[in-house]
Amino acid sequence: MELGLSLGEPDAGRAAPELGLGLGVGPAGRGVEAGRGSGGRAAGAEARWWAAPVAEPEPAVRLSLVSSGLGLQWPPASGSGRSTEAPARGFDVNRAPSTAASAFAAEDDEEDQAAGALSSSPNDSGGSFPLDLGGRGGAHGEVGGAARAGGERSSSRASDEDEGASARKKLRLSKEQSAFLEESFKEQSTLNPKQKAALAKQLNLRPRQVEVWFQNRRARTKLKQTEVDCEYLKRCCEALTEENRRLHKEIAELRALKTAPPFYMHLPATTLSMCPSCERVASNPASAPAPAPPGTAAAASNKSSAVAPARGGEPRPSSFAALFAATRSFPLASQPRPPAPASNCL
DNA sequence: TCGGGACAGTCAGTTACATCA
DNA sequence: ACTGATGTAACTGACTGTCCC
Numbered sequence: 001m002e003l004g005l006s007l008g009e010p011d012a013g014r015a016a017p018e019l020g021l022g023l024g025v026g027p028a029g030r031g032v033e034a035g036r037g038s039g040g041r042a043a044g045a046e047a048r049w050w051a052a053p054v055a056e057p058e059p060a061v062r063l064s065l066v067s068s069g070l071g072l073q074w075p076p077a078s079g080s081g082r083s084t085e086a087p088a089r090g091f092d093v094n095r096a097p098s099t100a101a102s103a104f105a106a107e108d109d110e111e112d113q114a115a116g117a118l119s120s121s122p123n124d125s126g127g128s129f130p131l132d133l134g135g136r137g138g139a140h141g142e143v144g145g146a147a148r149a150g151g152e153r154s155s156s157r158a159s160d161e162d163e164g165a166s167a168r169k170k171l172r173l174s175k176e177q178s179a180f181l182e183e184s185f186k187e188q189s190t191l192n193p194k195q196k197a198a199l200a201k202q203l204n205l206r207p208r209q210v211e212v213w214f215q216n217r218r219a220r221t222k223l224k225q226t227e228v229d230c231e232y233l234k235r236c237c238e239a240l241t242e243e244n245r246r247l248h249k250e251i252a253e254l255r256a257l258k259t260a261p262p263f264y265m266h267l268p269a270t271t272l273s274m275c276p277s278c279e280r281v282a283s284n285p286a287s288a289p290a291p292a293p294p295g296t297a298a299a300a301s302n303k304s305s306a307v308a309p310a311r312g313g314e315p316r317p318s319s320f321a322a323l324f325a326a327t328r329s330f331p332l333a334s335q336p337r338p339p340a341p342a343s344n345c346l
Numbered sequence: 347t348c349g350g351g352a353c354a355g356t357c358a359g360t361t362a363c364a365t366c367a
Numbered sequence: 368a369c370t371g372a373t374g375t376a377a378c379t380g381a382c383t384g385t386c387c388c
Contacts, residue, residue, distance in 0.1 A: 171376070172364065190356085212377055215356075220375085222357090353386080361378070367371095 173213070177203045181210070185217050 173181070184191075184199055191199065191214055193207075200207040 173376080193354095209376080211355095213375095216375065216377085219357075219359095349388105351386105351388090353384100355382100355384085357380105357382080359379085359381105361376100363376080364374085366373080 171209075173205075177205065181213050181217070185214060189218055189221070190214065 180203055181199070184195075188195075191210065196207045196210050196214075199205075200210045203210070
């Protein structure tokens with residue numbers, strides 16, 4: 001089942017790239033968090049997200065970016081005429097990202113430098129990363145020097161402890177930056193420190209900003225997924241309600257027939273059958289969940305313990321749609337009903 | 347081998363700000 | 368010019384996994 005979802009900005013004035021969100025509803029696991037835990041210490045899971053287009057496993061949520069209007073290439077060609085659309089609010093997009101590939105090509109050379117940048121204050125915008133914040137409030141550009149001395153605990157958790165009250169001054173990423181980050185996210189939804197540093201350098205942002213952007217982006221993706229799941233559940237609920245109504249009606253009709261003996265004997269055998277083993281009456285074989293094919297999400301969800309345990313140990317299905325995939329095997333009212341077997345509980 | 351502390355990363359929830367109608 | 372809605376960058380606290388002693 002594939003649901004299309006547009007993540008495009010409702011505000012056409014911003015002319016943001018429209019994102020086609022292909023949501024594979026199935027036993028996808030926590031695809032969005034595929035990189036989870038592999039953080040900085042999993043060197044093996046390192047950063048091929050712009051160099052190796054096929055090696056990565058298909059994520060459960062796949063974002064396809066249509067950015068033709070931006071003139072953004074991916075991977076961007078080195079020195080290509082990247083769109084130099086007028087920067088929003090004076091941000092120096094003339095020093096636009098050269099190439100993503102080159103970012104990692106230079107990664108080895110600058111590994112130590114990047115590591116050094118990471119080990120310094122994450123808000124050190126004036127330090128390791130050239131940042132021209134010209135007309136963007138200037139808060140970050142200026143406080144960088146002040147924050148430089150803070151030998152804080154690595155890359156995360158910058159706070160306004162080391163910056164003034166203006167630290168919260170919000171920056172708006174340029175379209176180019178957003179598009180670039182989107183493409184990066186499309187390739188890989190989590191970053192290791194090297195990738196983060198390279199991307200930050202590429203975009204003239206602080207690593208912390210890249211980190212936050214990815215966090216927020218994951219949250220937005222999850223939110224969209226939740227909305228899709230919710231919509232799917234709503235439709236399931238409607239279908240099941242309709243089926244329930246139909247079955248009640250059928251029961252009422254059968255009861256009415258039962259009161260009329262001449263017709264009773266002419267009932268089709270398949271309509272009302274009794275299981276010889278459990279002695280339960282199955283008014284309609286369709287009312288029982290059909291056994292799901294082995295290996296499907298439905299089969300997995302039929303086994304109560306088959307759901308992969310999540311972080312906390314408790315089962316945590318990645319998607320409502322996956323969880324309720326079994327309901328799709330219900331012959332709903334609109335679907336043709338299968339021929340009734342002699343017994344339906346073998 | 348086990349337990350605990352330090353550290354790093356992620357997430358959910360929230361806040362604050364920018365933009366638009 | 369003002370205001371409410373909306374989007375999103377940034378922050379916070381909690382949690383988990385890994386490493387090291």
